[in-house]
Amino acid sequence: MAIKDDIDCYPHPTKGASTWMHEVRSVEKDAVSVSRLRSCGVILIGKANMHEFGMGTTGNNPNYGTTRNPYAHERYTGGSSSGPAAIVASGLCSAALGTDGGGSIRIPSSLCGVVGLKTTYGRTNMGGSLCGSGTVEIAGPIASTVEDVILVYAAILGSSPEDRISLKPSPPCLPILSSPENVNILGSLQLGKYTEWFNDVHSTDISDVCEDVLNLLSKSHGCKTIEIVIPELHEMRIAHLVSIGSESLRSLNPDIEDGKGVKLNCDTRTCMALFRTFTASDYVAAQCLR
Structure with missing residues (x-):
């Protein structure tokens, strides 16, 4: 496995x-x-x-070179976990850890x-990461x-006694979806489909394949799909940014x-300039909306 540089x-060094x-920050031991x-x-x-510092979604990095997409070297990998995704996609290792x-x-x-998991916040311990003191980021595979x-x-799931933010108690184990005794576990799931986003793709080939997956989950595993609407989406985006x-x-x-x-690259300086415009009242209002 490879480990993201935060x-x-x-x-x-991290x-x-x-x-x-x-x-300015020494590494004395592994992250949890x-x-x-x-x-x-x-x-x-x-x-x-x-x-x-994770402040961008392209993976463009003038400091050490921009990670190239293994499937098209002239294209971005996306970010900020650009290296982990590219390493797995290129077959250099079977998995990687990102944030x-x-x-x-x-x-x-x-x-x-490739497959990436954004875990529920608090399911994984963030001790030993650059974003470990926040209330948004997670470590995931x-x-x-x-x-x-x-x-x-x-392997990484679970809180530590000294971690006051992690969710407790964590599940003791995860289901092995490929095992016969756990096949029926999917039948208890209710899937929310936000059609406006579901169909917001460049090619109908993508939405058609996703629709086929939903039909498979419904017919073969008994999952129920319902139409949903995400309210206050614009306000939630602002609250997240703040x-x-x-x-x-x-x-x-x-x-x-x-x-x-002065050593920060252009992307990071731009983000930091925006963040400095936020007030304490803005932060409190964002937490109320959360």
């Missing part, structure tokens, strides 16, 4: 794809999720590239044709199959004010 993997974070992977016998092949606060696992997984994603998720932006600014601000801000 998660500690001792003894390697740079967050910046040129200086390793100068990485430690759990090691205990399962996982072989770690290295750290993976990303969008600087996601606003699509950073899901976007590159989609663009690279990227792999080539759903089964492999389940295996990695099962939340993740304010927390990102808080975690980086001491170092940026100490002269490191």
Whole structure:
């Protein structure tokens, strides 16, 4: 497995794809999720590239080079977990660990044709990651199959006694969907279909395949699909931006004010300038909406 460059993997430095974070923050031990992977016998092949500090959805990184999409080298992988998705898609390793606060696992997984899981917040321990003090980001797996994603998720799942934010208690185990005794577990699921987003694709080939999957889940496994509408979507997007932006600014601000801000790339500087316009009242209002 490979580990995204905002998660500690001792003894390697955690740079967050910046040129200086390793100068102000030392890595003394593995992140909790990485430690759990090691205990399962996982072989770690290295750290993976990303969008600087996760502040972008392309994976474009002038500091260390932009990760290329294995299927089309002139195209982006998506971000911010660009390296993990590309490594899995290219077959260099069977899985990778990324982080996601606003699509950073899901976007590159989609663009690279692999499987990515954005877990429920609090299911995985964020200790030992650059985004560990926030209330939005999670650590999650990227792999080539759903089964492999389940295996990695099962390995990193669970809170620690000292982690006051993690959900407790965590499930003791996950169902093995391919085993005969658990096939019927899907029948208890109710699937929400937001048609406006479902059909918002460049090609009907995509929506047709997704429709076929829904029909398969319904006819073969008894799942029920219902039409849903997501209310206050615009307001939720703003609340998310204020939340993740304010927390990102808080975690980086001491170092940026100490002269490191000039070393940030253009994307990150633009984001930080926007985040500085948020007030404490904006943050509280965003939490009320959450």
